[in-house]
Amino acid sequence: MDDPNYAKFVSLVLASSLFIVVYLFFRKYQENIEESLKKVFKDEEFARSVIKYVKYFILLFGVLWVMSILGFQLMLEERILYIKRELIRFPSIFIGLITKLILALFILWIGLKISTRSTKVLEKPIFEIVRTRLVATTLLRAIRYGIILFTVGIAMYALGFRGVLTSLAAGIGIASVVVGVAAGPIIMSFLSGMFILGDKPFEIGDFIEVPSLNIIGEVVDVGMRITKIKSTRGNLVVVPNNEIIKTNIINYKKEFPYVKIVKKVQISYDSDIEKAKEVILNVLKSDKDVCEGEVYYGGEKIDIGPKVFVLEFADSGINIEFWFWIKGYDELKEREVASRVQERIFKKFKESGIVIPYPHRVIISK
Template sequence: MIEELRYILLFIVFLLFYTLYRIFEKYKYAIESKLSHITGDKDIGRNITKIIEIGIIIFGFLWVVSILGLQLFLETKIIHVKEVLLRFPKVVIDFTFKFIEGGIALFIGYKLANYSTRFLEKPILGLVKTRLIAKTVLRAIRYSILLLALATFLYVLGFRGALTSVAAGIGIASVIIGIAAGPIIMSFLSGMFIMGDKPFEIGDFVEIPSFNIAGEVVDVGVRITKIKSTRGNMVIIPNNEIINTSIINYQKEFPYVKIVRSIQISYDSDVSKAKKIILEVLNEDKEVCKGEVFHAGERLDVSPRVFIVEFGDNGINIEFWFWIKGYDLKKEREVVSRTLENIFTRFKEEGIVIPYPHRVIIQQK
């Protein structure tokens, strides 16, 4: 008799909630549209509709659990079917009121989570100065409020022992996850430091010597940084590795990029004329900086410079420096190529010889 009663109750509950769910599905979009019109916000209407839908499913599930628990109670206590039927309405009514109370707490928590993030967005953004960090903090606040609301909901329904077990499980899981996800957590914290200190930003051209990488920063996340290298590859580096190495930012502090090249002339060539030609070629190029610039309250000279650096085996090595504004790999290659080509042409016109490697062989008789 108990088994038959269980199946009858389960069937009735299934039909009841299936019918209720089908009715809700039929009028779901009408309800959502009406709520959106009342609140003046489509997102609020959509979210309330989702809460109702989830509430119907959870409510039906908990009714089934209640029935199964009642059947277990009957089997263990061996109560007469008549007494069970008399107790059943009270059990259902008590559970329904508890569910409504818990649902109200869950709804209030949901609304509080949404409104708190909207209310705190500007103050938090003003404190951290970075939108990505602000979003992360706001997301953490929102999830914390939602978790507290869910815990309150379960507590009202009477799942106190389950909450204690879940809390203990979460504590143990947190330790395990903390050990296993140590590198990820370190990358996350490093990302926060990078966003706070801002050694580079999206669009900056950086060089990381330890990784032999140079390129444009295209994304700075809380865990990884993406750099489009000069070879055209997308390089993804964990932030905990970036924060522990040196970085050259060509656009952060000093907006001028120094380029160093060298050339060799023969010992028979006129060194003074060669230096003069190099300076003339550099000064004629529009992309090459000339004169002095002001930076950080200081006067800095970015004019081209030419030096004799070494007497080599085959000739005299001359080194020349010049600056261009803003780092652009394509621009740098074009300027260097154009400069070397013009120097070579002028050297040929002026009789400056670029020597071939040669050796003097002495033969003893």
């Protein structure tokens, strides 16, 4: 029973059989697993990535496991002779193997009971901490699978596969490095999603602004990897959570009834900048749908009056940016007000002698 060659032989048979069974099982139910991941995480791309990396992990782990057991020490002829010799000894070692197998199964049964009981006991405390059902469920599953994996390790140790456990640890370490490098952005977005769902800087229905990404709109979905925002322009913007988590967010909440509109116009270098700013400001203040003054929301004072800025000096002229707020999240109203305001600015510019430049070429004939 303590013969190292015997341990290698049994380990090789069990490892190869287990690897083949696991891989075939995964291939058979791959589509079902992918559909389940899509339902849980609401992210098709993330589900496909998980399936791909799990498949790579199984293949890599199987190869490393078998290679570590073989050890490249015995030639094929020696292995054939060894197998014949062990078959003769088989009846004497069968009882010991069955005893170890029963012990391992008992350990697995205890581990499954502990994992099930632990998730029931920890469910309420974890939910009270994270306050999000999806995050709580994910953490509980991680705890349960961690206990099961630890129990499997103890069972393998009881069977005498100490070398296999060492190979398993090495294989997991290598695979973790490979997967970590290849799937780094996905993992970061996934972890960021857990932070967002746990800390709740915003929720579905909130009206938020992400200045660094130039996004403002209503949050329509918060997933584990991405957040979907319906912008004030009517577009559905999909943003990776790791981009959101590292920037500042202005949350106006869904009760905040105002929408900020940002527009730009360019004037020529010969035009009067102050006059142009005055014209834009007068047009905005005279429009019936453009808001003015200050409002209080959440204990803070917010200025929703129109504003005009000199943005930059471009190749063909001076870019001016202007902001104004309207009441309500109506996309059609936003476009109508923006169109009306810009038409009036164009007419007032003409009346005031302010020129809007346009690209043109000067041809010099010789």
